[in-house]
Amino acid sequence: MKFHLKLLIIVPISIISWLTVTLLTKPESEETLIGFYQRVQPGGWWAPIEGKIQHTLQPVSKGFLGNWIAGVAMIWGLTFAIGHLIFGNWGLGIALFAIALAGFAWMWKFTISKITI
Numbered sequence: 001m002k003f004h005l006k007l008l009i010i011v012p013i014s015i016i017s018w019l020t021v022t023l024l025t026k027p028e029s030e031e032t033l034i035g036f037y038q039r040v041q042p043g044g045w046w047a048p049i050e051g052k053i054q055h056t057l058q059p060v061s062k063g064f065l066g067n068w069i070a071g072v073a074m075i076w077g078l079t080f081a082i083g084h085l086i087f088g089n090w091g092l093g094i095a096l097f098a099i100a101l102a103g104f105a106w107m108w109k110f111t112i113s114k115i116t117i
Contacts, residue, residue, distance in 0.1 A: 067111055074103030 077100030084093035
């Protein structure tokens with residue numbers, strides 16, 4: 001069976017399944033939701049729960065654009081740098097490696113080094 005036909009079967013069944021489970025099961029307790037929110041502090045529509053805890057993490061969306069650009073520079077820079085270095089394009093390979101390194105430095109300074117477990 002072709003992929004697009006499989007999707008026409010899988011997607012509606014999946015949506016019907018999760019809607020059924022969502023509507024037929026009872027909601028989680030407020031204590032469970034507060035515990036989850038304290039650990040994860042996700043973005044989204046958590047206003048009723050959000051106001052009941054003290055925030056310890058920065059919002060997920062803070063610095064998103066810069067981190068996204070740095071991540072793309074890091075992954076694509078390193079991927080293409082390896083390819084250019086393999087084929088002997090030393091100048092472009094080293095420049096792309098420097099771009100990847102700059103992306104990693106950004107991610108390290110603004111994201112990775114601040115992670116506490």
